[in-house]
Amino acid sequence: QVQLVESGGGLVQPGGSLRLSCAASGSIFRIYTMGWYRQAPGNQRDLVATITSGGSTNYADSVKGRFTISRDNAKNTVYLQMNSLKPEDTAVYYCKVVANSYGSYWGQGTQVTVSS
Numbered sequence: 001q002v003q004l005v006e007s008g009g010g011l012v013q014p015g016g017s018l019r020l021s022c023a024a025s026g027s028i029f030r031i032y033t034m035g036w037y038r039q040a041p042g043n044q045r046d047l048v049a050t051i052t053s054g055g056s057t058n059y060a061d062s063v064k065g066r067f068t069i070s071r072d073n074a075k076n077t078v079y080l081q082m083n084s085l086k087p088e089d090t091a092v093y094y095c096k097v098v099a100n101s102y103g104s105y106w107g108q109g110t111q112v113t114v115s116s
Contacts, residue, residue: 001026001027002024002025002026002027002028002097002099002100002103002105003024003025003026003105004022004023004024004095004097004105004106004107004108005022005023005025005107005108006020006021006022006093006094006095006107006108006109006110007020007021007022007110008020008021008110009093009110009111009112010111010112010113011113011115012085012112012113012114013114013115013116014085014086014087014114014115014116015084015085016085016114017081017082017083017084017085018082018085018112019079019080019081019082020036020079020080020082020093020095020110020112021077021078021079022034022036022077022078022079022095022097022107023075023076023077024076024077024097024099024105025076027100028076028099028100029099029100030053030099030100031053031073031076031097031098031099032052032053032098032099032102033050033051033052033053033097033098034050034051034069034071034078034095034096034097034098035047035048035049035050035051035069035078035095035096035097036048036049036050036069036078036080036093036094036095036096037093037094037096038089038091038092038093038094038112039091039092039094039109040090040091040092043091045094046060047060048060048063048067048069048080048093049063049067049069049080050069051069051070051071051078053073055071057069062088063082063089066082066083066084066085067080067081067082067083068080068081068083069081078095078097080093082112085112085114086114087114087115088114089112089114090112090113090114090115091112092109092110092111092112093109093110093111093112094106094107094108094109095107
């Protein structure tokens with residue numbers, strides 16, 4: 001099994017920054033795509049950003065130019081640097097990893113609140 005532990009969420013004012021981290025551990029043979037998703041109350045869970053094992057990235061249009069996804073393969077960790085945060089970025093952020101036999105694993109979620 002693969003376990004994911006997220007950290008870095010919190011309360012920030014509009015225009016501020018946060019950095020989320022997600023560390024994978026357990027029986028890991030290979031990690032493919034790593035990514036971040038978010039879910040606001042009453043909404044579906046939406047993609048924020050993904051990064052492949054080769055470093056190719058993909059972003060939701062709403063976060064392009066403000067968020068940056070990166071990964072440290074030696075640490076099995078994915079990061080999300082969030083700048084110029086807006087109130088509409090408020091959501092629970094979930095880490096997702098595709099690993100081993102292309103199984104999908106989710107973190108427990110971390111709350112991000114953007115408010116003055």
